[in-house]
Amino acid sequence: MITIDIPFASDLHRTVLDAVMARVEMSEHDLTAHHKRWDEAEKDFAFHIPEKSVDAIRRAAKEGGKPQYVTLNIPYTYGQMMTAHTYISSVFLSRDPILQFSARHGQPEMNVQAVEALMDYQTRVGGHAAPYYIWIHDALKYGLGIVGTFWEKEEHVVSEMSERPVTLLGKPVEGKTEKVLKKRTIEGYEGNRVFNVRPYDWLPDTRVPLSDPQKGEFCGRKTDLTWNTIVKRGLSKQYMNIDHVKGRIKSIGGGVKDRRASIVEELQLPGASSGSPDATHTQTSLVATIPTIEIVIEIIPKEWELGSTEHPEKWVFTILDKKVIVEARPLGLWHNRFPFETLESEIEGYALVKRGMMEMGKPLNDVMTWLFNSHFYAVRKSINGDWVYDPSRLVAGDITNSDGTGSRIRMRPEAYGSDVRTMLQVVSGGADVTGTHLRDTEVVGQLINRVLGVTDNITGALNPGGRKTATEVRTASSASINRLRTQSEYMSAYGFAPFTQQLLQTTQQMYRGEKKFKIAGDSVWNEQGFIEVDPDTISGFYDYEPVDGTLPIDRFALVNMWGQLFSQIRQFPQIQQEYNMSEIFAWVAQLAGIKNIKQFRINMVDELGQGGLTVGQQPGITGPAGGPPPAATGGGGGGSPVIPLPRQVPGVGPSG
Numbered sequence: 001m002i003t004i005d006i007p008f009a010s011d012l013h014r015t016v017l018d019a020v021m022a023r024v025e026m027s028e029h030d031l032t033a034h035h036k037r038w039d040e041a042e043k044d045f046a047f048h049i050p051e052k053s054v055d056a057i058r059r060a061a062k063e064g065g066k067p068q069y070v071t072l073n074i075p076y077t078y079g080q081m082m083t084a085h086t087y088i089s090s091v092f093l094s095r096d097p098i099l100q101f102s103a104r105h106g107q108p109e110m111n112v113q114a115v116e117a118l119m120d121y122q123t124r125v126g127g128h129a130a131p132y133y134i135w136i137h138d139a140l141k142y143g144l145g146i147v148g149t150f151w152e153k154e155e156h157v158v159s160e161m162s163e164r165p166v167t168l169l170g171k172p173v174e175g176k177t178e179k180v181l182k183k184r185t186i187e188g189y190e191g192n193r194v195f196n197v198r199p200y201d202w203l204p205d206t207r208v209p210l211s212d213p214q215k216g217e218f219c220g221r222k223t224d225l226t227w228n229t230i231v232k233r234g235l236s237k238q239y240m241n242i243d244h245v246k247g248r249i250k251s252i253g254g255g256v257k258d259r260r261a262s263i264v265e266e267l268q269l270p271g272a273s274s275g276s277p278d279a280t281h282t283q284t285s286l287v288a289t290i291p292t293i294e295i296v297i298e299i300i301p302k303e304w305e306l307g308s309t310e311h312p313e314k315w316v317f318t319i320l321d322k323k324v325i326v327e328a329r330p331l332g333l334w335h336n337r338f339p340f341e342t343l344e345s346e347i348e349g350y351a352l353v354k355r356g357m358m359e360m361g362k363p364l365n366d367v368m369t370w371l372f373n374s375h376f377y378a379v380r381k382s383i384n385g386d387w388v389y390d391p392s393r394l395v396a397g398d399i400t401n402s403d404g405t406g407s408r409i410r411m412r413p414e415a416y417g418s419d420v421r422t423m424l425q426v427v428s429g430g431a432d433v434t435g436t437h438l439r440d441t442e443v444v445g446q447l448i449n450r451v452l453g454v455t456d457n458i459t460g461a462l463n464p465g466g467r468k469t470a471t472e473v474r475t476a477s478s479a480s481i482n483r484l485r486t487q488s489e490y491m492s493a494y495g496f497a498p499f500t501q502q503l504l505q506t507t508q509q510m511y512r513g514e515k516k517f518k519i520a521g522d523s524v525w526n527e528q529g530f531i532e533v534d535p536d537t538i539s540g541f542y543d544y545e546p547v548d549g550t551l552p553i554d555r556f557a558l559v560n561m562w563g564q565l566f567s568q569i570r571q572f573p574q575i576q577q578e579y580n581m582s583e584i585f586a587w588v589a590q591l592a593g594i595k596n597i598k599q600f601r602i603n604m605v606d607e608l609g610q611g612g613l614t615v616g617q618q619p620g621i622t623g624p625a626g627g628p629p630p631a632a633t634g635g636g637g638g639g640s641p642v643i644p645l646p647r648q649v650p651g652v653g654p655s656g
Contacts (some may be wrong), residue, residue: 084484219295
């Protein structure tokens with residue numbers, strides 16, 4: 001990834017900068033109207049209620065030791081969204097391997113295993129799983145989730161101090177040493193990197209729906225870069241104009257202020273500081289991050305004066321502080337797609353931005369919050385009530401200063417001896433008109449369940465109404481997941497499938513190694529557990545195996561099912577003859593969580609003391625039907641274990 005040279009003060013720099021920033025400003029302008037929707041989703045997700053003046057008084061009283069009732073925000077939609085996230089993330093990320101493939105044009109099964117092994121290595125070592133969780137989470141919360149990818153070949157420069165003898169004329173001087181700094185370059189991870197993009201930082205082509213960014217002319221993101229990152233990329237020739245960036249660091253100051261900081265202070269992100277470094281600090285003391293725009297644009301190089309090609313090409317541009325172009329180069333990826341993919345939770349094909357679950361459930365959640373708070377306000381009112389008293393016979397200060405937890409009210413001297421019951425009367429709060437509000441919240445909750453498609457069965461709570469049979473529970477659970485199942489299949493079709501194709505095709509283009517990788521998944525039993533992967537074994541066309549929208553089968557339920565099968569297989573010798581029962585047993589044991597089952601396997605050569613046995617010679621095995629059974633020999637000791645194997649069936653056993 002080497003950039004072309006565009007001098008900072010040149011006319012070409014100004015022309016390219018204006019063209020890029022025009023697209024950035026168009027995207028920012030069109031998406032600003034949707035920021036308010038995302039702000040509301042953020043506040044509801046954090047159970048945020050703006051503090052009013054009366055709430056501030058109550059909070060001050062509470063901090064002073066006087067308990068006060070405060071307004072609550074019922075996080076019902078939050079719970080429903082997290083339940084949906086648990087279901088959908090389990091559907092996608094509980095598979096082993098997470099990214100599964102099938103051959104499109106009849107490639108051998110070994111090649112499919114090589115592809116899955118290499119992609120599983122990138123998923124695990126490259127840390128792809130965490131961005132996938134956040135990708136699904138953003139899609140449910142904001143209605144829009146974005147991930148990007150790039151190929152990285154890590155090289156770590158490690159320095160250490162050491163001593164070596166001082167030499168004179170090529171000979172060491174006895175008793176004298178000198179300290180030297182040794183550097184070594186260590187190769188690290190090589191593969192795809194996956195990162196998340198906040199919707200606030202997303203720069204799509206708003207002339208097309210955000211569900212398909214590949215139809216647009218450009219897409220990119222806003223981010224922050226540290227000075228060290230800029231220097232590393234400058235040394236690798238990925239960045240240019242570094243000197244002009246260095247001179248602007250003091251004026252740039254801290255990173256971009258996080259716009260969510262004004263909403264929820266607890267969720268303020270790193271880089272949200274808006275203060276500028278002290279001008280008296282040296283260059284090495286600066287800790288600022290630099291606002292950066294990374295964008296990929298499909299351009300005609302001849303029109304942009306960046307080449308002679310008249311065919312549209314995708315180019316990468318990186319701009320620091322909206323002023324300095326530090327990177328301009330062709331994308332150079334064979335899949336020729338923008339290195340970003342989106343994920344949306346709402347199935348809708350024409351709106352620019354779809355709704356998230358927090359937005360869809362907000363109106364009903366607000367009703368539930370009002371019902372809950374109004375009821376407890378009324379309860380507090382009815383408990384405390386109002387006092388009517390005679391100020392000519394009671395000390396008014398004792399009443400007005402009462403905190404309602406028990407008071408000592410004094411009588412005036414002139415009222416001594418009077419009937420106390422005629423001096424003060426507690427006025428009841430009246431009938432509690434909010435007595436049914438809590439029952440109403442259950443009705444509102446059921447409406448939210450139907451709107452969002454997350455029922456009680458998915459949350460693990462069975463519907464009340466007497467004893468349930470296992471069939472009833474299973475049927476209700478199956479029916480309740482239909483909405484989320486369709487949603488998962490939709491996400492798989494237009495989100496995970498194209499993004500996985502990007503990862504695979506980039507790997508086929510960039511991978512140049514010849515290494516062994518662990519075989520992914522439990523589909524094939526392999527004694528070694530590893531497969532050799534080189535560019536030839538992963539060449540060809542492979543398709544992402546889509547999810548079917550159902551949860552993975554519980555492992556222990558699968559083990560129980562296999563236990564029942566084993567008990568039935570005993571009655572069918574033909575089945576025992578066609579399958580390797582010992583290997584199936586070991587696989588089921590590993591499925592149950594036993595990782596070291598192989599250490600208990602008996603070595604028949606060592607146990608029987610024979611260099612090799614044919615099927616007819618092994619103890620406990622009879623010959624073909626109608627023939628005499630062979631003698632069972634101990635081969636070196638009568639105490640050796642004898643493992644009976646299934647009886648041979650005519651025409652099934654080994655020939656010869």
